[in-house]
Amino acid sequence: MIAYLVVFAAGFAGSLHCIGMCGGFACALGPARGGPRATALRHLLYNSGRLTSYCFLGALAGATGQFVCSTAGAQETPFQTMSADTIQRILAVVAGLLMVVMSLQFFGLLRSVHRATAGLSAIFSDALRQLLRAPGHAAPLAFGVLNGFLPCPLVYAFVAQAVATASALSGLLTMVAFGLGTFPAMLMMGGVGIVLRPSWRRRGVWVAGSFILALGLVTLGRGILPTGLLHGDHAI
Amino acid sequence: MSAPHDTLCSQCLLPVGRRSMQRRLDGETHEFCCYGCCIAFQVKHGRGEESEAAWLLIRLGVGAFLAMNIMLISIVVYTGTFDGEDAGLLPWVHLLMWALATPAMIILGGPFLRDSWQDAARGQLSPSALIVIGAGAAYAYSVVSMFAGETRVYFDTASMVLLLFTVGRYLEAAGRARAARDLEPLLAAESEIATVLEDGLERPRPVREVTAGALVRVRPGERIPVDGMVIEGASLADEAVITGESRHVAKRVGSEVIAGSINIDGALLIRSSVEGTGTRWARICRSVRAALSHRGPTQRLADRIVALAIPFVLAASGLTVAYWARTLPFDEALLAGLAVLVVACPCAVGLAAPLATSLGIGRLARSGCLVRDPGVLETLASLRAIAFDKTGTLTSHAPQLASIDCNGVAQEQVLMRVAGLERYSPHPLARAVVAAAEAQGLQASLVDNVRARPGRGILGAAVDDLVAAGNASLMSEFGWPLPPALESRASALEESGHTILYAGWKGRVRALLVFDAPPLTEAAAALQALRDRNLLVTLLTGDLEGPARRLASVVGVEELRSGLMPEDKARAIADLRQQHGLVAMVGDGLNDGPVLAAADVGIAVGTATDLARETAALVLPVGGLWVLPWVIDVSRAVRRTIVTNLVWAFGYNLLALSAAALGLLQPIFAAAVMAGSSILVVANSLRLERLADPVPPPVARAAKRDPGTRRHVPIPTAAACRSVERV
Numbered sequence: 001m002i003a004y005l006v007v008f009a010a011g012f013a014g015s016l017h018c019i020g021m022c023g024g025f026a027c028a029l030g031p032a033r034g035g036p037r038a039t040a041l042r043h044l045l046y047n048s049g050r051l052t053s054y055c056f057l058g059a060l061a062g063a064t065g066q067f068v069c070s071t072a073g074a075q076e077t078p079f080q081t082m083s084a085d086t087i088q089r090i091l092a093v094v095a096g097l098l099m100v101v102m103s104l105q106f107f108g109l110l111r112s113v114h115r116a117t118a119g120l121s122a123i124f125s126d127a128l129r130q131l132l133r134a135p136g137h138a139a140p141l142a143f144g145v146l147n148g149f150l151p152c153p154l155v156y157a158f159v160a161q162a163v164a165t166a167s168a169l170s171g172l173l174t175m176v177a178f179g180l181g182t183f184p185a186m187l188m189m190g191g192v193g194i195v196l197r198p199s200w201r202r203r204g205v206w207v208a209g210s211f212i213l214a215l216g217l218v219t220l221g222r223g224i225l226p227t228g229l230l231h232g233d234h235a236i
Numbered sequence: 237m238s239a240p241h242d243t244l245c246s247q248c249l250l251p252v253g254r255r256s257m258q259r260r261l262d263g264e265t266h267e268f269c270c271y272g273c274c275i276a277f278q279v280k281h282g283r284g285e286e287s288e289a290a291w292l293l294i295r296l297g298v299g300a301f302l303a304m305n306i307m308l309i310s311i312v313v314y315t316g317t318f319d320g321e322d323a324g325l326l327p328w329v330h331l332l333m334w335a336l337a338t339p340a341m342i343i344l345g346g347p348f349l350r351d352s353w354q355d356a357a358r359g360q361l362s363p364s365a366l367i368v369i370g371a372g373a374a375y376a377y378s379v380v381s382m383f384a385g386e387t388r389v390y391f392d393t394a395s396m397v398l399l400l401f402t403v404g405r406y407l408e409a410a411g412r413a414r415a416a417r418d419l420e421p422l423l424a425a426e427s428e429i430a431t432v433l434e435d436g437l438e439r440p441r442p443v444r445e446v447t448a449g450a451l452v453r454v455r456p457g458e459r460i461p462v463d464g465m466v467i468e469g470a471s472l473a474d475e476a477v478i479t480g481e482s483r484h485v486a487k488r489v490g491s492e493v494i495a496g497s498i499n500i501d502g503a504l505l506i507r508s509s510v511e512g513t514g515t516r517w518a519r520i521c522r523s524v525r526a527a528l529s530h531r532g533p534t535q536r537l538a539d540r541i542v543a544l545a546i547p548f549v550l551a552a553s554g555l556t557v558a559y560w561a562r563t564l565p566f567d568e569a570l571l572a573g574l575a576v577l578v579v580a581c582p583c584a585v586g587l588a589a590p591l592a593t594s595l596g597i598g599r600l601a602r603s604g605c606l607v608r609d610p611g612v613l614e615t616l617a618s619l620r621a622i623a624f625d626k627t628g629t630l631t632s633h634a635p636q637l638a639s640i641d642c643n644g645v646a647q648e649q650v651l652m653r654v655a656g657l658e659r660y661s662p663h664p665l666a667r668a669v670v671a672a673a674e675a676q677g678l679q680a681s682l683v684d685n686v687r688a689r690p691g692r693g694i695l696g697a698a699v700d701d702l703v704a705a706g707n708a709s710l711m712s713e714f715g716w717p718l719p720p721a722l723e724s725r726a727s728a729l730e731e732s733g734h735t736i737l738y739a740g741w742k743g744r745v746r747a748l749l750v751f752d753a754p755p756l757t758e759a760a761a762a763l764q765a766l767r768d769r770n771l772l773v774t775l776l777t778g779d780l781e782g783p784a785r786r787l788a789s790v791v792g793v794e795e796l797r798s799g800l801m802p803e804d805k806a807r808a809i810a811d812l813r814q815q816h817g818l819v820a821m822v823g824d825g826l827n828d829g830p831v832l833a834a835a836d837v838g839i840a841v842g843t844a845t846d847l848a849r850e851t852a853a854l855v856l857p858v859g860g861l862w863v864l865p866w867v868i869d870v871s872r873a874v875r876r877t878i879v880t881n882l883v884w885a886f887g888y889n890l891l892a893l894s895a896a897a898l899g900l901l902q903p904i905f906a907a908a909v910m911a912g913s914s915i916l917v918v919a920n921s922l923r924l925e926r927l928a929d930p931v932p933p934p935v936a937r938a939a940k941r942d943p944g945t946r947r948h949v950p951i952p953t954a955a956a957c958r959s960v961e962r963v
Binding site for chain 2 (some may be wrong): 049052053055056059063136138139141142143144145146168169172195
C-alpha cells in the first residue's frame with residue numbers, strides 16, 4: 001500500500017512537470033461556454049480519458065511482466081534453470097535502471113533522452129491540436145485518451161515500474177495511483193487556470209525526480225538484494 | 237460504382253486497386269487504398285474545428301476509451317475478484333461490459349463493416365470481412381451467453397481486435413506516406429496551383445490552365461510551375477527532380493527555368509514558354525502516374541494469392557472450431573477459430589511489393605531517373621547483359637564538326653545546304669552541323685519535303701535538286717559516285733576512327749563532313765562498375781568496325797558488333813538474350829527506338845529524342861550514364877526487399893496460423909501480432925529510403941562544372957577546310 005502512496009505522491013509532484021506539455025493542452029482545452037460546471041465536466045472527461053490510457057498501459061505492462069515470468073518459470077520450458085523468482089529479479093533490475101535513467105533526466109541530466117521524447121511528442125501533438133476546440137463532450141474525452149499515449153518520461157518510468165510488478169492487476173493499480181496523483185495539478189491548471197510560478201515548477205520537478213529515483217533504487221534493490229531485506233515493498 | 241483502377245491513393249500514392257474507398261473531405265473527393273490511409277490522411281490534413289479529421293479522431297479516442305475500459309474490467313474479472321462471495325455481482329459486470337461494448341463495436345467496427353459490405357456488393361471477400369466476422373462472432377457469442385447466464389463473455393476480445401486493427405492500419409498508413417514523399421514532386425504537376433499575374437492582379441490558377449506567355453510569380457521555396465524565362469528577380473533553383481543535377485543553378489533575368497524545379501531563395505517573375513500541360517514536368521507526372529498504377533509481376537501474383545487466401549482462411553477457421561468443439565467447451569473452440577480468422581488476414585502479403593516498388597521509383601526519381609513501368613525494377617534486378625549504342629551514349633552528347641572535305645564546291649555552300657537539311661533532324665550529328673553553320677553566321681538553305689532514313693541519313697528537296705546527307709550506303713542507294721579524292725580521304729578517316737557524314741546533290745557526292753566525338757569521360761568508369769556487377773557489357777553500333785573498336789578499347793567493352801542496321805541491332809539483342817538472359821539496351825537517338833523496344837529494358841540517356849523516350853522504360857537524366865550502376869543497385873535492393881517482405885509475410889502468416897489452429901494463440905494477441913506484421917513489412921520497405929545517393933565519378937563532376945567547354949571549340953573555318961590533320 002505504501003508503495004502506491006509513493007507512486008501517488010510522485011505523480012502529484014511530477015504533474016508540476018506536466019505544465020510543459022500536458023499542462024499546455026489542459027490550458028488550451030480551456031473553460032467551456034456553459035459556466036464553471038461545464039468547465040469542470042470538460043476537464044474531468046479529459047482527465048478520465050488520460051487515466052484510462054494510463055491504466056491500460058499499466059495493465060498491459062503488468063500482464064507482460066506476468067507473461068514473461070509465468071512462461072519462463074513454467075516447468076517444461078528450456079529456461080528450467082531460471083525460476084520465476086530469477087526472472088522477476090531480472091525484470092526488477094531492468095525496470096529499476098530505466099527509472100533511474102528517467103529520474104536523472106528530471107535533474108537536467110541526459111539531455112539527449114529528453115530531446116528524443118520531445119521530438120516524438122511534437123509529431124503526435126500536431127495532429128491532436130484540432131481536437132482542442134471541437135465542441136461536445138466526446139472531444140475532451142477522446143483528447144484525453146490520445147493524450148495518455150503521448151510519449152512522456154514520467155509515464156515511461158511508471159510503466160517500467162508496472163512491468164516489474166509482474167501482475168496485470170498490480171500494474172493497473174500502479175498506474176491508477178500515478179494517474180490520480182496527476183489529477184490535482186492538471187485540474188487546477190485546466191479548470192481554474194492557475195499556473196504555478198517557474199520556481200515552484202522547478203521544485204516540483206526535483207521532488208518528482210527524487211521520488212522516481214527512490215522508487216527506481218528500491219526496485220533495483222529488489223532485483224539485487226537478498227529476499228526479505230526490502231520486505232515492506234513486496235506490494236509492488 | 238467501382239473506382240477506375242489507375243487512380244492513386246491520396247495518402248500514400250499507391251494505386252488504390254479494387255478495394256478503394258471514396259470520401260469527400262473539405263469539398264474534394266479523395267480516393268484511398270485502405271482505411272488506414274483514410275485515417276492518416278485526415279489526421280494529417282484536417283484543418284478547422286469541425287473538420288472530418290477531428291470527428292474521426294474523436295471516434296478513435298472514444299472507441300479506444302470504451303475498448304480499454306472493457307479490457308480493464310475483464311482483467312479485474314480474470315484475476316478472480318468475482319469468484320467467491322461476490323459472484324452475484326458478475327451478471328451486473330457483464331451488463332456493464334455489454335453497455336460499453338455495443339457502442340465500441342459500432343464506432344470501431346463501422347468502417348470495417350462498410351469496407352467489407354462494399355466488396356461483398358461486388359462479389360468479393362476482403363480482408364476486412366475476416367475482421368468483421370471475427371469481432372462480430374465474439375460479440376454475438378458474448379451477448380447470447382450473457383443472457384443465458386453463463387460466466388464467460390468475450391466483449392474484450394471483440395472490441396480489442398477492432399481497436400488493434402484500427403491502430404495497426406493507421407500506423408501502417410503513416411509509414412507508407414513516407415514512401416509518397418519522394419514521389420510527391422513528380423505527381424504534383426496536375427494539382428499544383430500557380431500564381432498568375434493578370435491585369436496586374438495575382439490570381440491562383442491550376443497549372444494545367446496556365447497558357448504559354450502567361451506571367452507567373454514564384455515565391456522563394458515554391459515549385460516553379462511552368463517552363464519559361466525569368467523576366468524579373470534572381471534566385472537559385474534546385475532542378476534535381478527534372479535533370480538529376482544536384483547542385484543549385486543560378487537564375488537571373490533572361491535565364492530559362494524548368495517546371496518542377498524548386499525556387500530556393502528569391503522571388504521570380506516568369507514568362508511561361510509553353511502551356512502548363514506541355515512541360516517535361518507534366519509529362520513526367522503523367523508517366524509516373526501510369527507507372528505506379530501498373531502492377532508488377534510479383535504484385536499480380538501476390539494479389540492472386542490474397543484473393544485465394546480469404547476463402548481458405550474462412551474454411552480453416554470453421555474447421556478449427558469444429559475440431560476443437562469435439563473435445564473442448566464451445567467458447568474455447570470458438571476462440572481458437574477466431575484467432576485463426578484474425579491472424580491469417582493476408583494484409584502484409586498484399587503490401588509487400590507495391591510499397592517497395594514505389595519507394596524504389598521515388599528514390600530513382602529524386603535523382604532524375606524516370607521509371608515508366610514498375611516491372612522494370614524487377615527486370616533490371618535480374619539483368620544479365622547490357623548493350624550500348626555508341627553515338628551520344630558512350631561518346632560525347634555533342635559531337636562537333638571537325639572539318640569538311642569538299643570536292644569542287646565551297647565549304648560554305650556545303651554547310652548551308654546540309655544545315656538546311658539537318659535542322660529538321662534531332663540526330664546529334666545534325667545538331668553539330670546546324671551549330672557550326674550558325675557559328676559561322678551562315679544562313680541555312682531552304683529545304684523542304686525532308687525525310688529521315690533511319691540508320692542511313694536524311695534527304696530533302698532544295699531549290700534546284702535533291703539533297704542528301706548520310707552514310708555511304710545512302711549515297712550508293714542513289715547511285716551517286718564518290719570522287720576518288722574524297723574516297724581516299726574517307727577510308728583514311730574511317731581507319732583512324734572518325735565519323736563521317738557524306739553530303740551530295742545533283743547526282744554526286746560533294747563533300748565529307750568529319751566529326752569528332754570523343755568518348756564520355758565517365759563512360760569507362762560506368763562500364764567498369766557495370767562489369768563489377770556481373771553484367772556482360774556489349775556495344776551495338778551502326779558505325780564501322782574501326783571507330784567502334786577504338787571506342788571499345790577505350791571504355792572497356794567485352795563484346796562488340798559494328799556496322800549494324802536498326803533491324804540487325806534488334807536481332808543482336810535477341811541473340812544476347814538467348815545466350816545470356818535478360819538484356820537491357822542503352823541508347824539515344826532516332827535509330828534506337830525499335831531497338832530499345834526489342835530489349836527487355838529500354839534505357840534512354842538524357843538527351844534522347846521523344847521517339848526513343850516513348851519506347852524506353854527507364855529514362856536517365858542528361859549526362860546520366862554514370863548513374864546506371866547505381867540504378868542497378870537500387871533495383872536489386874528493391875527486389876531483395878520484395879523477397880524478404882514476401883518471405884516474412886508468408887512465413888509469419890503460416891507460423892501464426894498453425895499456432896492459432898492449435899489453440900495456442902488468444903485472438904487479442906493474434907490481432908496484435910497481425911497488425912505488427914504489416915508494420916514490420918512497412919519498416920523493412922522503408923529501409924530502401926536509406927540507400928546511398930549516387931556518387932558522381934570525379935571526372936563527371938569536373939565535366940559538369942564546366943559544361944560549356946566542348947561547345948566552344950573553334951568552329952571549322954575556310955582554312956581548316958583543307959587541313960584535316962588537325963583532328
